[in-house]
Amino acid sequence: MQFHILTLFPEMVLTGLNTSIIGRACEAGLLSVEAINIRDFTLDKHKKVDDYPYGGGAGMLMQAQPIYDAYLSVLEKMRTKQRPRVVYLTPQGQVFTQKLAEELAGEQDLILLCGHYEGIDERVLEEIVTDYVSIGDYVLTGGELPAMVMVDAVSRMVPGVLTNRESGETESFENGLLEYPQYTRPEEWKGKKVPSVLLSGHHKNIESWRKEESLRRTRERRPDLYRTYMERGEEK
Numbered sequence: 001m002q003f004h005i006l007t008l009f010p011e012m013v014l015t016g017l018n019t020s021i022i023g024r025a026c027e028a029g030l031l032s033v034e035a036i037n038i039r040d041f042t043l044d045k046h047k048k049v050d051d052y053p054y055g056g057g058a059g060m061l062m063q064a065q066p067i068y069d070a071y072l073s074v075l076e077k078m079r080t081k082q083r084p085r086v087v088y089l090t091p092q093g094q095v096f097t098q099k100l101a102e103e104l105a106g107e108q109d110l111i112l113l114c115g116h117y118e119g120i121d122e123r124v125l126e127e128i129v130t131d132y133v134s135i136g137d138y139v140l141t142g143g144e145l146p147a148m149v150m151v152d153a154v155s156r157m158v159p160g161v162l163t164n165r166e167s168g169e170t171e172s173f174e175n176g177l178l179e180y181p182q183y184t185r186p187e188e189w190k191g192k193k194v195p196s197v198l199l200s201g202h203h204k205n206i207e208s209w210r211k212e213e214s215l216r217r218t219r220e221r222r223p224d225l226y227r228t229y230m231e232r233g234e235e236k
């Protein structure tokens, strides 16, 4: 999987991602993360990449030309000639989910477009964007943090990126329920004991305790997920 991030802040994206699991997967050749500086493609003699909105209004907009030329430079480098998916990170997109992360992990190349200021000239979006995605209902100063969130979530779904031990942690969301509570040594901490069933060695009981705790936790913390889970169960 090759990620191509179009941004005005390439160093921000690269420093955040070249550590930990994602860094290891890059070393292993499973992934690559490239940041393309949109400013490198401006034709403006003062390296300007933004301008005022037609019709007036607050703030500045990123201009079409530097973004389009940065996009073309990625296409030229790509090995496949298939049109890649281009994700624009925007509060006005579909909300990013585990399901979309799994779907995107099947792509050979993924272009992530990071906006700034009040957004981007609509015409270049119409020309290149295939997916409008938001990481949640809040506004940030730029699309870089959302792009990093997406790279992390998509990367861990690429086969081989997680070790067997790490991929156990994936299962929590897979069945549509939240993960059950977990405990490690010591058996007692600040007067709180580990639930005795977990020390019993009785695997059937442990399994049903965990299922109950998953259901309880989902009902309390995510009633929306709980309802969906219960409705699905009735269909089966």
Ligand code: 4G0
Binding pocket: 089, 090, 091, 115, 116, 117, 118, 119, 120, 133, 134, 135, 136, 137, 138, 139, 140, 141, 142, 143, 146
């Ligand atoms: C485009 C994404 C980009 C438009 C980007 C802001 C939050 C998210 C940006 C705007 C972002 C998210 C219209 C303010 C950059 N903030 N929730 N900021 N507008 O995924």
